[in-house]
Amino acid sequence: MNFDDTPQEAAFRETARKWIEANAPKELHAELSKSSLGRIRLANRDIVDVGKAWQKKKFEGNWACLHWPKEYGGRGATPIEKVIWQQEEGVYGKLTQPFQIGEGMCGPTVMAFGSEDAKRRYLPKLASGEEIWCQLFSEPSAGSDVAGLRTRAEKKGDNWVVNGQKIWTSGAHYSDYGLLIARTDPNVPKHKGLTMFFLDMKSPGVEVRPIKQANGMQEFNEVYFTDVVIPDSQRLGAVGEGWSVSLTTLMNERMSIGARLATGVPEMFEFCSSLMLEDGLAIDDPAVRSKLASWAAKSSGLKYTSYRTISALSKGERPGPENSIGKLVSGMMLQDIATCAMDLQGAAGVLTGNDEETVQGQFQQMLLSSPSMRIAGGTDEILRNIIAERVLGLPGDIRVDKDVPYNKIPTKGR
Amino acid sequence: MNFDFSDDQKQLRDQARKFLAEKCPPKAVRVVLDGKAPYDKELWKGLAEMGFLGVAIPEEFGGAGAGHLELCVIAEEMGRANAPVPFSSTVYLAAEALLIAGSDAQKKKWLPAIAAGEAIGTLALFEGKGNPSPKNVKITAANGVLNGVKKPVADGAIADFAVVAARTGSSGRENDISLFLVDLKAGGVEVKSLTNLDPTRGQAEISFRECKAEPLGAAGEGWSILTQMLDRAAVLCAFEQVGGADRALEMGRDYALDRIAFGRQIGSFQAVKHMLADMYVSATLARSNSYYSAWALSTNAAELPEAAAAARISATQAFQHCAKNNIQVHGGMGFTWEFDCHMYYRRANAMALGLGSLSYWEDQLIERMRKKNAA
Ligand SMILES: Cc1cc2nc3c(=O)[nH]c(=O)nc-3n(C[C@H](O)[C@H](O)[C@H](O)COP(=O)(O)OP(=O)(O)OC[C@H]3O[C@@H](n4cnc5c(N)ncnc54)[C@H](O)[C@@H]3O)c2cc1C
Ligand SMILES: Cc1cc2nc3c(=O)[nH]c(=O)nc-3n(C[C@H](O)[C@H](O)[C@H](O)COP(=O)(O)OP(=O)(O)OC[C@H]3O[C@@H](n4cnc5c(N)ncnc54)[C@H](O)[C@@H]3O)c2cc1C
Numbered sequence: 135m136n137f138d139d140t141p142q143e144a145a146f147r148e149t150a151r152k153w154i155e156a157n158a159p160k161e162l163h164a165e166l167s168k169s170s171l172g173r174i175r176l177a178n179r180d181i182v183d184v185g186k187a188w189q190k191k192k193f194e195g196n197w198a199c200l201h202w203p204k205e206y207g208g209r210g211a212t213p214i215e216k217v218i219w220q221q222e223e224g225v226y227g228k229l230t231q232p233f234q235i236g237e238g239m240c241g242p243t244v245m246a247f248g249s250e251d252a253k254r255r256y257l258p259k260l261a262s263g264e265e266i267w268c269q270l271f272s273e274p275s276a277g278s279d280v281a282g283l284r285t286r287a288e289k290k291g292d293n294w295v296v297n298g299q300k301i302w303t304s305g306a307h308y309s310d311y312g313l314l315i316a317r318t319d320p321n322v323p324k325h326k327g328l329t330m331f332f333l334d335m336k337s338p339g340v341e342v343r344p345i346k347q348a349n350g351m352q353e354f355n356e357v358y359f360t361d362v363v364i365p366d367s368q369r370l371g372a373v374g375e376g377w378s379v380s381l382t383t384l385m386n387e388r389m390s391i392g393a394r395l396a397t398g399v400p401e402m403f404e405f406c407s408s409l410m411l412e413d414g415l416a417i418d419d420p421a422v423r424s425k426l427a428s429w430a431a432k433s434s435g436l437k438y439t440s441y442r443t444i445s446a447l448s449k450g451e452r453p454g455p456e457n458s459i460g461k462l463v464s465g466m467m468l469q470d471i472a473t474c475a476m477d478l479q480g481a482a483g484v485l486t487g488n489d490e491e492t493v494q495g496q497f498q499q500m501l502l503s504s505p506s507m508r509i510a511g512g513t514d515e516i517l518r519n520i521i522a523e524r525v526l527g528l529p530g531d532i533r534v535d536k537d538v539p540y541n542k543i544p545t546k547g548r
Numbered sequence: 549m550n551f552d553f554s555d556d557q558k559q560l561r562d563q564a565r566k567f568l569a570e571k572c573p574p575k576a577v578r579v580v581l582d583g584k585a586p587y588d589k590e591l592w593k594g595l596a597e598m599g600f601l602g603v604a605i606p607e608e609f610g611g612a613g614a615g616h617l618e619l620c621v622i623a624e625e626m627g628r629a630n631a632p633v634p635f636s637s638t639v640y641l642a643a644e645a646l647l648i649a650g651s652d653a654q655k656k657k658w659l660p661a662i663a664a665g666e667a668i669g670t671l672a673l674f675e676g677k678g679n680p681s682p683k684n685v686k687i688t689a690a691n692g693v694l695n696g697v698k699k700p701v702a703d704g705a706i707a708d709f710a711v712v713a714a715r716t717g718s719s720g721r722e723n724d725i726s727l728f729l730v731d732l733k734a735g736g737v738e739v740k741s742l743t744n745l746d747p748t749r750g751q752a753e754i755s756f757r758e759c760k761a762e763p764l765g766a767a768g769e770g771w772s773i774l775t776q777m778l779d780r781a782a783v784l785c786a787f788e789q790v791g792g793a794d795r796a797l798e799m800g801r802d803y804a805l806d807r808i809a810f811g812r813q814i815g816s817f818q819a820v821k822h823m824l825a826d827m828y829v830s831a832t833l834a835r836s837n838s839y840y841s842a843w844a845l846s847t848n849a850a851e852l853p854e855a856a857a858a859a860r861i862s863a864t865q866a867f868q869h870c871a872k873n874n875i876q877v878h879g880g881m882g883f884t885w886e887f888d889c890h891m892y893y894r895r896a897n898a899m900a901l902g903l904g905s906l907s908y909w910e911d912q913l914i915e916r917m918r919k920k921n922a923a
Contacts, residue, residue, distance in 0.1 A: 277879050279809040302880045348875070348883045348890035412681060421907065469872065476897065477905040481674040484751060484898045485700055487743040491677040498745055501897060502890075505875045506883045513879060515819035535811030543811050 137441075139218070146215050150197070150222045157191055158226050159184065166225040168401075168496050182266075182308050185229045189263025199237050199261040206245065206253055207261030213447040232305055236260045236267035240313040242386040244332065247370035247379055256311065256332075268309035268335070270300045270357060271380065277302070278516050280315070281324045281377060282535070282543070285359060287316035287331065294318075294331065294369070296339075296362040302510070306342045306355040309335050313383065314364075315376050317540065324540040328376030333364045349502035384512075385453060395440075396507075397464045398471035398500060399433040402426065405475055405493065416478055425474055432467055436460055455524035458517040465507035465514060472501035551839060553621060560614075561621045567598055568629040574888045580632035580748045581891060586706050586741075587750070588632045593665050601639060602663025605647070610660030616780075616846045620787045620838070627791030627867075630891050632748040634668045634703035636902070640784040641777060642669025645711045645727070648780075649765030649773045654729060658709060670707040672698035672730075672754055673774070679908035680778060682725050682771050687756065689714035689728055692763070694736070694756040702902060704752025705741045707732055711777075712761060713770055725770035728761035736760060746898035748891065778903055779856040783841040786856075786863035789899055790838050793831040793863070796870040796892045800824055800877040807879075820877060827870045834859070834866035854920060857913035864900045864909070871896035 139147055162184065165176055176184060192198040193207065201216045202208025211219070220227055230237070241260050244252060259265040276283040285298025296316055306312065312335050319327035335342070339362035344352040371379035406426055409416040416422045440460065443453055475497035476483035482491035486498040508514045522528045535543045553561070571594050579585050595601050604619040605611025612618075619639070626635050643662050646655050661667035675698055678684040687696025694714055701710065710730050717724035732739065736759030744751040765773045801824055804815030814820050841859035844852040871893040875882035882889040900906055 272880065275808070277809070282809070282811075346885035348885055348887075348893070350885065409677075412678065412683060473868065473897070473900075476901060477907050479677045479901075480679040480905050480908070481901050481903075482677040482700055483901045483905065484744045484746070485742055486745055489742065491699075502745070502894075505872065505893070508876055509879055509883055514876065515817070515823075518819065531810070531817065533810065538811075 143214060143218060147218050147222060150219050153195055153197065154222055154224075154226070157195060159188060159229075162229075163225060166228050168494065169228060169499075181229070182232050185232045186263045188226060188229045189233055193258075193262035198263070199241065199257075202241070202245070202257065202261060207258030213444045217441070217444055232266055232308065233260075233263055235269050235304060236265075239269055239383045239386055240267035240311070240332070243313060243330070243370060243379060243383045246382050247330070249367065252367070260311075265310040266305060266308055267311045267313060267332075268303050268306045269383070270303055270306075270312045270314040271383075272302045273299060274301050278513055280380070281328065282540075283315065283317060283328070285314075285316045286320075287318050287329060287364070289318070289366075290363075292366050294364045294366065296331075296333075296359045296364060298359050300357040300359075301345075302354045303342075303357050304354045304510075306335065306357050307344055307352075311335060312357070313370075315380055318373055318376070320541045321539050322374075323537050324535065324543065325377045326374055327540055328380070329373050330370040330376040330379040331364050332368050332370060333362065337362050337364070339363075348505065349499070395436065395460050395464045396468065397429070397433040397436065398468045399429050401496065401500075402429065402471045402475060405497070406478070409478060411478070422474075422478065429467060429471060432463055436463055455520050458512070458520045461507065461511060462514055462517045462521075465504065468500055468507055469504040472497045472504055476501065551843075553617060557617055557621050560618055561625060564598075564600065564622050564625040565628070567594070568625050568631065572629040572631050574630070574891070577630050577632050577748055577888075577891060583747060587634055587703070591631065592633045592668075595633065595635070596663065596665025599663075601635075601665055602659070604639075605643060605659050605663050609655050610663040612663075616783075617842055619784060620842045620845075623784045623787035624791035624794075627788030627793075627895075628795045630748065630792065630795075630888075630895055634670065634706060634749075636781065636785060636788065637670035637703040637707065638662055638668050640781040641671040642709070642711055644780045645671065645764060645773065645777050648776055649727065649769070650729075654762070654764065658729075661708075667708045668703060668706055669709050669711070670701055670703045671777070672701045672704065672710040672712045674698065674700060679904040680774070682722050685713050685715050685725050687712075687714050689716050689726060689761060692728075692761055694728060694730065694759045694761045697753060697755045699753040700742060700744065700751040701754050703750055704754050705739050705750050710754065711764055712756070713774060714761075716767055716770075722771040723768035725774070726767045727764040727770040727773055729764045730756070730759060730761045734760065744898065746894040748895065749898060775853075779853055780845060781903055782856040782860040782909070783838070783845045783852075785899060785903060786834065786838040786841060786859035789863035789867040789896070790831065790835050792892055792895055792899075793827075793834060793867040793870040796867070796874040796889075796896075797824065797827045797831055799889065799892075800827065800870070800874040803878050803881075814877070823873050823877060827873055830862070830866040830869045834863040837862045854913065854916045857909050857916055860903070860909045861906060861913060864906050867892075867896040868900055 189198055196209050199207055200209035200211040200219055204210045241257055244256055260267055271280050273283045287294040287296045312333055314331045314333055315328055317327050318329040339360040341358040343356045345354050345356060346352050406416040406422055411419060443457055479492055485492050486495040488494055492498060523530050571591050576588055580588055599612045600622050602611030603614045603622060604616050607613035646658055658667055675686050709732055712728045712730050713725055714728055715724055716726040736757050738755040740753045742751045742753055804820050805813055807814045837859040841855040844855040875889045875893060878889055881887050
C-alpha cells in the first residue's frame with residue numbers, strides 16, 4: 135500500500151497543476167470556495183455559461199472527461215489520473231455541475247451501448263460541454279421504483295413514438311439530449327418490458343416545465359412527451375433490455391459521484407477556525423471539536439473508501455454496490471453540519487441574505503438544499519436496502535409486483 | 549396527579565384548530581411565503597376577535613384573563629398551522645415583558661392594543677451573531693436615548709413597538725443591562741427587512757439613532773427580566789414547535805399511507821415505518837416536557853427555569869427531526885416548493901434559533917440542573 139504518487143503520477147500531477155494554474159478562472163475562486171452545495175454563488179453569472187467556458191477550455195487542453203478514450207473526446211487517462219485531476223481541479227470542479235449527469239451517466243451508457251457512429255457523433259460534444267445531457271428516468275409514480283414507469287414507446291416502422299411524462303429531470307431546461315427509459319411492452323413483468331433510448335430534447339412533442347424546488351431554485355423539471363418520434367438508431371441496447379442498460383447507467387453514477395461528493399466538512403472546518411464565540415474560537419470549544427472530529431473522520435473515511443474503489447477500478451474491477459455509502463453518509467452529514475453551523479451563529483443563523491454574520495448564508499443554503507441529497511439518485515432508504523441486500527446478502531423485501539405482468543400490477547393513479 | 553389540560557382548555561384547542569383550519573390553510577401561509585404580504589393581516593384581526601391575542605392578558609388590560617395554560621393550547625395550534633403572523637414576538641415576548649415589568653401606564657397603553665390586534669410588539673435583543681448574553685448587548689442607553697443596531701429582530705419591520713435591551717453600565721456584570729420600551733413609529737428609528745430562512749416570519753435590522761426610549765422595569769434589572777421573558781417564551785414556543793412537529797408527522801404518515809411504490813404502500817416498508825415511529829417518539833417526548841413546563845409556567849413554580857430549558861431543547865429537536873424526515877418520506881415531492889413540507893422545515897430551523905440556539909439552551913439546562921442539585 136502506498137499513497138504517494140509514482141514518478142509518472144507525480145509528473146501527471148505537475149502537468150495538470152500547471153495547466154490549471156495557467157487556465158482556470160481564478161476570479162471565481164473565492165466565490166466557488168464558498169458554495170458547498172446547492173447555489174453556486176456567482177454574482178450575476180450563470181453557472182451554465184461559466185461552466186461551458188471552463189469545460190470547453192478543458193476539452194481543448196485535453197482535460198475533459200479525461201478517463202474516456204481519445205477517439206470519443208477523452209484523454210485515455212487511468213482512473214488514478216482522473217482522481218489526481220479532480221484533486222488539482224479543486225473548487226473549479228464545482229463548475230462541472232451541469233455536465234455531471236452527462237459525463238457520469240449518459241456518456242458511459244452511450245459508450246457501452248451506442249453504435250460507433252453515435253459514439254463519435256455525441257461523445258466528443260458531450261465532453262466539450264457543447265451539448266448537455268439529462269437523465270429521463272423518474273416519473274410521478276416511479277422514483278425509487280423506477281422500473282414501474284409508464285412512459286410508452288411504440289414501434290412505428292423504423293421509429294419509436296413516445297408518449298408519457300418524466301419528472302425531477304435535472305437540467306432538462308438547458309439540455310440538448312436526454313437519456314430516456316420507456317416501456318415498450320406492458321404485457322410482461324415490469325423489469326422486462328423496458329427499452330433505453332436517447333433523444334434530441336428539441337424534438338417536436340417534448341415539453342419541459344420547470345419545477346420550483348424547496349430551496350427556491352429551479353433546477354429540475356417535468357418533461358412531457360406527446361407523440362415524440364425517436365429513430366430506432368437512437369435505441370441503446372436491445373428492445374426489452376432497458377433495465378439492464380439502466381443498471382450500467384446507475385453503476386456509473388456511483389462511480390462518478392464518489393470523488394466529488396460534497397460533505398460540507400472543509401467549509402465547516404474553515405468556519406469554525408475563524409468564528410469567535412463568547413469564550414474564544416469555535417474550533418477550541420470542546421463540543422464543537424467533538425462534532426467536527428467525527429465529521430472529519432467520516433469524510434476521510436469516505437475519501438479513502440473512494441480511493442480503494444479507484445484502486446480496484448484501476449485493476450479492472452467493477453465498482454460494486456458498496457459505493458452506495460458515499461451519498462448515504464454525506465447527505466445526512468451535510469444536513470447535520472448546516473444545522474450545527476447555524477446553531478453556532480445563534481439568532482443570526484436565520485439570515486440568508488448578504489449578511490456577514492452568516493457568511494452570506496452559505497450554511498443556510500446548505501440546509502435548504504441538503505434534503506435533496508438524501509433523495510436524488512436513490513433515497514437513503516433505498517441505499518440501505520442495497521447495502522443490506524447486495525452487499526450483506528440479506529433477503530429482499532417480499533415483492534408483490536416482480537413477476538406479475540406490468541399491466542396487472544395493483545396501482546393507484548397509474 | 550392530573551397531567552393533562554382541562555376539558556375547557558381542550559375545547560379551546562378544538563376551537564383554535566377549527567378557526568385556524570379555516571382562516572389559515574397552507575394557501576394563506578403561502579401568500580406571505582411568496583412575499584405578497586409581510587404577514588397575514590386578516591388572520592391577525594381574526595385572532596384578536598377570537599380573543600386569542602389577549603388570552604393571557606388580564607381583563608383589566610383588555611385581555612380574556614385566562615392564563616398561560618390557555619395560551620399554550622393556542623400556541624400549539626399556531627405551530628400546527630404554521631401561522632404567518634407575529635404571534636410569538638407580540639404575545640410571548642412583548643406582552644409578557646409588559647406583564648413582568650411594565651408600569652401601569654405602559655400596560656394600559658400597550659396591552660389592550662395587543663389584545664385588540666392593534667399593536668404588534670417584539671423583542672430587540674440580538675446584535676449580530678451570538679446567543680443571549682449580557683456581553684453581547686453593545687448598544688447603549690444614556691439619559692433615555694438609545695444608539696446602536698439590533699439584528700435580527702423578529703417581525704421588526706411590522707412591529708409598532710419593541711422591548712430593547714441596552715447597556716447602561718460597564719461593570720461587566722448582568723446589572724449593566726436595562727430594558728427600554730420604544731415606539732418604533734416615533735423618530736430615531738430606521739428599519740430594514742432582512743431575507744431569512746422562513747419568509748413567513750420576517751426578520752429585520754433596527755438602527756436607533758438618538759432615539760428616545762422609556763425604561764421598562766428598573767434600571768439594571770434588564771437581564772433578570774429578560775431571563776424570565778426568555779423562559780416564558782421558551783415554554784410557549786415549545787408548544788408551537790410541538791404543534792409543528794405533530795403536523796409534520798401527520799403529513800408524513802398520511803403520505804406513507806397514500807403513496808404506492810413497488811406495488812405497496814410505502815408505509816408498509818419498515819424503513820419508512822421506523823422513520824415515522826422515531827418521529828412520533830421525539831414528538832411525544834417534546835410534548836410531555838412541554839406539558840411539564842406549562843405547569844411550571846402557569847403556577848410560577850421554582851422549577852420553571854429547568855422545565856423551560858428542557859422543553860425548549862426537546863421541542864426544538866422534535867420539530868427539526870419531524871420536519872426533515874417528513875421531507876424524506878415524501879421523496880422528490882418533499883423537495884418541491886409546491887408541497888408544504890419545506891414550510892415546516894424552514895419554520896423548524898428558524899424557530900430553533902429565535903430565542904437563542906439549541907446549544908445555548910443545552911448549556912442553560914445543565915447549569916440550571918447543577919444549581920438545583922447543589923442547593
Ligand atoms: C434534486 C433532485 C434531482 C433529481 N434529478 C433526477 C434526474 O435528473 N433524473 C431522474 O430520472 N430523476 C431525478 N430525481 C429523482 C430521484 O431519483 C427520485 O426522487 C428518487 O429516486 C425517489 O423517488 P420518489 O421521489 O418517487 O420517491 P418515492 O420512491 O415515492 O419514495 C418515498 C419514500 O418512500 C421510501 N421508499 C420507497 N421505496 C422503498 C423501499 N422499497 N424500501 C424502503 N423505503 C422505500 C423512500 O425512501 C422515500 O422515503 C431527482 C430528485 C431530486 C430530489
Ligand atoms: C433480557 C430479556 C428478558 C426477557 N424477558 C422475557 C420475559 O419475561 N417473558 C417473555 O416471554 N420473553 C422475554 N424475553 C424474550 C423477548 O421477548 C424476545 O427475546 C424478543 O421478543 C425477541 O424475540 P427473539 O429473541 O425470538 O428474537 P427474534 O424475534 O428472532 O428477533 C431477532 C432480531 O430480529 C428483529 N426482528 C424480528 N422480527 C422483526 C420484525 N417483524 N421487524 C423488524 N425486526 C424484526 C428483532 O428486532 C431482533 O433484532 C426476554 C428477552 C430478553 C433479552
